Amino acid sequence: xxxxxxxxxxxxxxxxYLRKKLFDNTQRVVKAVDGIxxxxxxxxxxxxxxxxxxxxxxxAKMVLKLENPTEGKITFxxxxxxxxxxxxxRQFRTGVQAVFQDPWAALSPRMRVREIVSEPLVVNQKIxxxxxxxxxxxxxxxxxxxxxxxxxxxxxxxxxxRQRIAIASALISNPQLVVxxxxxxxxxxxxxxxxxxxxxxxxxxxxVAFLLIAHDFATTRYLADKMA
Numbered sequence: 001x002x003x004x005x006x007x008x009x010x011x012x013x014x015x016x017y018l019r020k021k022l023f024d025n026t027q028r029v030v031k032a033v034d035g036i037x038x039x040x041x042x043x044x045x046x047x048x049x050x051x052x053x054x055x056x057x058x059x060a061k062m063v064l065k066l067e068n069p070t071e072g073k074i075t076f077x078x079x080x081x082x083x084x085x086x087x088x089x090r091q092f093r094t095g096v097q098a099v100f101q102d103p104w105a106a107l108s109p110r111m112r113v114r115e116i117v118s119e120p121l122v123v124n125q126k127i128x129x130x131x132x133x134x135x136x137x138x139x140x141x142x143x144x145x146x147x148x149x150x151x152x153x154x155x156x157x158x159x160x161x162r163q164r165i166a167i168a169s170a171l172i173s174n175p176q177l178v179v180x181x182x183x184x185x186x187x188x189x190x191x192x193x194x195x196x197x198x199x200x201x202x203x204x205x206x207x208v209a210f211l212l213i214a215h216d217f218a219t220t221r222y223l224a225d226k227m228a
Contacts, residue, residue: 007040008038011036014059015030015034033062036059040177042207043208045223046228047228048228049214049220052215060179064179076177094174094175097178098180099166099179099183100181101186103154104159112150112153113153113165117150117165119169136172140168143164144164145164145165178208179213180199180212182215183212185214200223
């Protein structure tokens with residue numbers, strides 16, 4: 001049975017135009033991404049694999065709309081990201097979240113876990129304080145932490161626990177797609193298997209799709225439905 005497409009990239013390019021040198025009017029171009037196309041179905045995991053510097057993270061940034069493509073079209077739920085109205089963009093921000101390689105850099109050291117995890121929900125949706133508290137408790141439990149952890153700060157946790165907090169923050173708004181940018185490469189080997197198993201459990205429970213950015217074939221073979 002054919003899977004309905006959730007995210008589609010069609011001939012996406014991202015070129016950076018460098019400043020011209022003195023006495024040299026030659027326009028120099030860095031082609032970070034040069035004509036990439038793929039699609040991700042609902043509740044499907046696509047691994048985007050490649051060596052360092054090949055444009056994987058730049059592609060992820062365009063999917064998250066942190067960068068705009070030079071050419072090509074990205075559609076999410078059939079809607080062109082480049083043509084979204086403000087209200088649609090808010091829905092997009094709710095429906096697409098990310099987990100990055102370094103959980104320490106991704107988590108504000110000045111915020112308690114409750115504030116970090118609930119931020120995507122509070123910013124993008126109107127919801128009461130009691131609902132936020134209940135939702136944070138539930139999602140922390142789902143990622144293998146305790147509701148009482150919500151009152152702590154990131155520095156009080158191990159690297160693996162901090163990555164679980166980042167995952168909880170990505171799941172809080174019930175997204176359809178989560179971008180995983182090298183999500184286990186910064187963790188100890190003993191912790192990687194736990195986090196990879198957690199992603200499998202989350203995919204089953206939340207029916208979420210993943211765009212997995214990676215260079216490690218062991219990770220992609222274990223988690224991905226297909227590879228590009």
